[in-house]
Amino acid sequence: MTTDTHDGPDPEEAGGGQRVLALLDKAIDLQTPLVRRNIARARQRKPEATPAEVLRSLERMYVSALSGTGAAVGATAAAPGVGTGVALAMSAGETLSSLELSALFALSVAEVHGVPIAEVERRRTIVMGVMLGGSGSTTIGKVAGRTGQHWGRQVVAKVPVETLRQINKVLGPNFIVKYGTKQGIIVLGRVAPFGIGAVIGGGANAALATLAVRAARRAFGPAPTSWPGMAGGTASTAEDEQG
Numbered sequence: 001m002t003t004d005t006h007d008g009p010d011p012e013e014a015g016g017g018q019r020v021l022a023l024l025d026k027a028i029d030l031q032t033p034l035v036r037r038n039i040a041r042a043r044q045r046k047p048e049a050t051p052a053e054v055l056r057s058l059e060r061m062y063v064s065a066l067s068g069t070g071a072a073v074g075a076t077a078a079a080p081g082v083g084t085g086v087a088l089a090m091s092a093g094e095t096l097s098s099l100e101l102s103a104l105f106a107l108s109v110a111e112v113h114g115v116p117i118a119e120v121e122r123r124r125t126i127v128m129g130v131m132l133g134g135s136g137s138t139t140i141g142k143v144a145g146r147t148g149q150h151w152g153r154q155v156v157a158k159v160p161v162e163t164l165r166q167i168n169k170v171l172g173p174n175f176i177v178k179y180g181t182k183q184g185i186i187v188l189g190r191v192a193p194f195g196i197g198a199v200i201g202g203g204a205n206a207a208l209a210t211l212a213v214r215a216a217r218r219a220f221g222p223a224p225t226s227w228p229g230m231a232g233g234t235a236s237t238a239e240d241e242q243g
Helices: 016-042 050-076 084-112 120-132 135-145 152-156 161-190 194-219 238-242
Strands: none
Touching: 016 050, 016 084, 016 120, 016 161, 050 084, 050 194, 084 120, 084 152, 084 194, 120 135, 120 152, 120 161, 120 194, 135 152, 135 161, 135 194, 152 194
């Protein structure tokens, strides 16, 4: 897998919003090498699984993992002797974990669909677009000057990197506002006393994961009818063949 020179902001020097993007880039950098391993894990019980079956497995794994991290932090925060400061510090660490899980999920879905993820700008567009949901897909279509469904295949897989760079400049501030605000609310909920934080943390993360799953389905469309070449182009889908 090719490596990219990391040109994201320095977490120590950047402001609050830029730190969010720095964390996102860090999550993407850490998880990109694990994408194929994640797909192999999804195929472990059924090596002959179709792409559609593997995508469903990836979705279940993602929702379960993200829900578990939120609930674990909330439950620990309610334990005797754990102060609010410690609980907030734990939630800050969990924020990176949730970004990593989301990046791994989005990039794994792209890989199953045969969408290239070699360039860092494509990875950023995929992850931010999926996590932003409907607003992300609208932004991507407008900046790319393209209309139609399934931006993951129609835009990310086909437009030049320079266009993706322009898209990411617009997605970045939206990501800071929407993701940062949601995380702030969830972090405060996790440190609620008497075990309530576990319920809030797990439930909120489950809701975020479910929204990301739906966004990924809209972004990439129907599963490929066959496995794409791991180093090659985009595989055909049932929808493509009908069109």
